[in-house]
Amino acid sequence: MKEQAETIDEILDRYPGEPRYLISLLQDIQAEHGYISREAMTLVCGHTGVPLSRAWAASTFYKSFSVEPRGEHTIKVCLGTACHLKGGTRLAEGLERELGVKSGCTTKDLRFSLDTVNCLGACALAPVVVLDEEYLPNTNSKKVKQSIKRLDAE
């Protein structure tokens, strides 16, 4: 735990202690720790002078923040309009069945988090799924499953 507090101190040092940097701080913590822990949030509040209630409100308002630990790998299914028309919703439902979790949730073994996103702006590739950083263009349930299996075996 102590180790984590130190890196959070490093993140805090990047921004002046003003309320307007709350979101930037939460973003950096999210990026580096994968989620915003209670401890981290308390430290951010101490630094910026923002009440905990407001930090909580921001952390749960924005989609890119998570207040719970996330999976090792993130699967993002694009549900932009083009992807929706080309079967993105079906893909997401299939993955929910496959992983046994709802969209926005993480598997119990913390291996995978399943998310749906509203548009990646890669509409020519519809339907598109992003595994961590890798784009799977014009994909289908079968191909996504194979890619997940490959990731799981690594």
Next chain:
Amino acid sequence: MTQQSTAEKLDQSRLNSTQDLLSLTESIRGRRDEKRPVIIVCHGTGCLANGSPNVAEALRQAIKEAGIAAKVVPQIKTTGCHGFCSRGPLVIMQPAGIFYQRVQPDDAQEIIQATLVEGRPVERLLYEDTKTGERIIHDYEIPFYKHQQRIVLKNIGKIDPTDIYDTIGAGGYLALAKVLSRMSPADVVSAIETSGLRGRGGAGFPTGRKWASAVAASKKRPGPVYVVVNGDEGDPGAFMDRTVMEGDPHAVLEGLIIGAYAVGSNQGFMYVRAEYPLAIKHLNIAIEQARELGLLGKNILGSGFDFDVEIARGAGAFVCGESTALFTSIEGRAGEPRPKYIRSVEEGLWGRPTVLNNVETWANVPLIIERGADWYKNIGVPHSTGTKVFSLVGKIANVGLVEVPMGIPLNRLIEEIGGGTPGAGRFKAVQTGGPSGGCLPYELGDVPVDFDSLTKAGSMMGSGGMIVMDEHDCVVDVARYFLRFLEEESCGKCLPCRLGLKAMLEFLNRFARGEGSLEDLAELENLAKAVQDGSLCALGGSAPNPVLTTIRYFRDEYEAHIKEKRCPAGVCKDLISYIIDPEKCTGCGACARSCPQGCITGEKKKPHNLDPAQCIRCGMCLDSCKFSAVVVR
């Protein structure tokens, strides 16, 4: 997904006057060898995802292996998006302008050998006209490009966005030099007013008038004024702003600096959505490079004008595209809108006068300054001047980004530039303006695409997403899709939006299940109008548009769901069934293996059966069948 800069390093100290900038422009242009081959490899998001960095690497390798004499070593340049995303990865050979599409790393050797060494194009990589089947060599002859008028996008796909010298060589910052050396702030405001430029973010408010209001407000209450770029492009199916920010970040920055000068601002912000990491990266590089050259910061080009800019990253909330919510987010809080009894141009960021314009609007500013308001005014139609960038997506042959003059008829945009819907059919409907816009039917194909005509038709310009649908798309499902999106993105502050959208969605869910009555349909229309009138911000106010326009133009399809319990497009799950066509089924067993319910059975090599009682209509069998034997009824 990162882009390596292919910039050639130049040693340049700070520019201390507009004359210094002009000399730099001249020297960059003078140093260019017009005959030297340049191989452009598109590194827009679409091409990157299709592996364009590997193509660039393979080309580099192939050049090395071909041992082309050092004097004519081609330069490989990675650029922003060319717009023709469905054909990526794209490679363009300059100066000849040979356009190669769907290039794979394996093609690199042949490209270098044929095009550079032997001087002939590689036939099989050229674009094939979908109608005539003819191979087209040059990009400017391809119908997708031929009918466009690219002014905002003029540099994108030509310059390396991570290299400020490339931008300057292409004329970047000349408008800023003109402003600082020859124009007063009032001249700039009046030029923008004369040009007729209207906000590209959706509402179409006259930009010049907005700037003038900010100037007036700051005179009344002296203190800081802010200029802000709205790069929170949240509409699904829209990626114009991302392309501009990624492909020509200096255009946005230059526009912003000019705007700041005009309204007397010393601090600007760029609010960019978190989903666009490459845009954030390129803007950051651009800001840093501009600062180093003295185009940003203290005493810009020795004019005595100070201005600097900061990037604020969004954190994933659609409502933050709304002005007051965006300001709240920059201020470091949950991005909820507030009532606009006082306009945000008077009391915006931290309660101070603030000019907020969309990315594309800012990118238009340098063009207007450089080429004149009168030139600009003559593009487009009288009340919607200039061009507009659209993203064409959905059931359209040429998925991608296009720029056309305002007022172009809808069907010209879709048929001539977009290549129509794939297959024999015509398009059924087009959703313009994203979730806040409306759904226009084929019959309205001759409607001119400008702010006022689209509003009259019940839709809106919005930010420029155009989602094309064909007969396999159900309008009830599409309306439901947008409502679900908006209901989820509603910030929850005001009741009409928070609960009204939920109730509207409930109606649509019922219709999609074949339930509900015609009275419900009337009730839905009433509720939609109430949400339109009663919501606090534009997100709620425009949310019913997709529902209202689909009812207006496709009432019979709603009635088919309600009265006949039938989804004519074969989309709504509860109203369709999957069957296996015994004529086409080869008995390969792929569907049976993929079925999570185990409800497909049959002997190997014999037609299979699907038990409709157990089928959950998940569509896995449809995806897995290679013989189109799974059919939706």
